[in-house]
Amino acid sequence: MATRLAVFASGTGSNFEAIADACQSGRLDAEVVLMVCDKPTAAVVGKAASRGIDSFVFSPKDYPSKEEFEREIISRLAASEVDLVCLAGYMRIIGDVLLNEWGGRIINIHPALLPSFKGAHAIEDAWNYGVKVFGVTVHYVTAEVDGGRIIAQGALSYEDGTIEDLTQRIHEIEHLLYPEAIERTIKELQTK
Numbered sequence: 001m002a003t004r005l006a007v008f009a010s011g012t013g014s015n016f017e018a019i020a021d022a023c024q025s026g027r028l029d030a031e032v033v034l035m036v037c038d039k040p041t042a043a044v045v046g047k048a049a050s051r052g053i054d055s056f057v058f059s060p061k062d063y064p065s066k067e068e069f070e071r072e073i074i075s076r077l078a079a080s081e082v083d084l085v086c087l088a089g090y091m092r093i094i095g096d097v098l099l100n101e102w103g104g105r106i107i108n109i110h111p112a113l114l115p116s117f118k119g120a121h122a123i124e125d126a127w128n129y130g131v132k133v134f135g136v137t138v139h140y141v142t143a144e145v146d147g148g149r150i151i152a153q154g155a156l157s158y159e160d161g162t163i164e165d166l167t168q169r170i171h172e173i174e175h176l177l178y179p180e181a182i183e184r185t186i187k188e189l190q191t192k
């Protein structure tokens, strides 16, 4: 049976689309059954709607605390019978409430070769550092930000271009790597 995915995003949603496309084409034996977004104005909201994918879009400020909106997310995940959560540009640290319930079943994509360049500005930080090999990491989410076990990585040698072009190339790697890493994760969870 196809694995039921929830994708969490806060922005453009190009990884959300890559995952949904991989599911739709049958390349990935999974289905995106829920999109969770903490920014009502984000482009990903329209992308989910146009694909007919259910979404839970919320504003954190409408909740008294992070614990409260994470509880709401947990009940939405249960209602949609989600098996695996994929963070794809979700710009919020996952808190204890969600981790206690979903730990081991949440993965994230990060635009750098972890453990280098953790944090929200990874591409810019790596560029400013002057590295010559860039990349992407898919990893399990734990309490340590960008610190969970690595599932897959993709690398790219890059010199003498622009940060805009580099960013574009990193996104291209992400869109190929994330569906592959999800497939690997599904297999791993099935053998547990």
Ligand code: GRF
Pocket: 009, 010, 011, 012, 013, 014, 015, 016, 088, 089, 090, 109, 110, 111, 174
């Ligand atoms: C990606 O670069 C991802 O690695 C990072 O956030 C970005 C999201 O881009 N975590 P998009 O919204 O999927 O286009």
